[in-house]
Amino acid sequence: MTKDHANGDPAPGTGTGAPRDGSGELRIRVPDASRITDLTAARAAIDAIDAALADLLARRTEVAGVVQRLKPVGGFAGRNPERERQIVAAMAERAPALGPDRLARIMNAVIEAGLEVAEETSRG
Numbered sequence: 001m002t003k004d005h006a007n008g009d010p011a012p013g014t015g016t017g018a019p020r021d022g023s024g025e026l027r028i029r030v031p032d033a034s035r036i037t038d039l040t041a042a043r044a045a046i047d048a049i050d051a052a053l054a055d056l057l058a059r060r061t062e063v064a065g066v067v068q069r070l071k072p073v074g075g076f077a078g079r080n081p082e083r084e085r086q087i088v089a090a091m092a093e094r095a096p097a098l099g100p101d102r103l104a105r106i107m108n109a110v111i112e113a114g115l116e117v118a119e120e121t122s123r124g
Contacts, residue, residue: 026052026055026056026059028048028049028051028052029048030045030048030049031045033045057110057113060110060114061113061114061117061118064111064114064115064117064118065114065117065118065121068115068118068122074118075115075118075119076112076115079111079115084104084107084108084111087107088100088103088104088107091103091107
């Protein structure tokens with residue numbers, strides 16, 4: 001069970017997901033990596049981050065589905081390389097250690113997975 005690292009309690013109502021405050025806002029508190037001193041704490045921090053990442057990816061997929069419905073040409077044919085470059089550039093500013101090349105690969109996988117879900121959803 002994932003713990004809310006702010007208070008050590010299980011994430012309310014989520015079982016294994018990241019804690020939420022009821023407003024749809026995702027909250028995660030993990031220690032600074034330089035302050036983690038043992039493997040158990042490091043893995044617990046990664047588990048909390050992964051739970052939050054999974055929740056964020058699910059939310060992104062939902063919103064991307066809305067984008068697909070609103071675009072004149074949706075799905076893989078409607079991909080916008082310029083928009084994808086903007087997304088990667090903005091992310092690279094926030095996560096410079098990952099760099100634009102790695103982030104482009106990550107975001108390509110995220111975008112393609114979202115498009116696959118949108119296509120599956122539209123087919124019913």
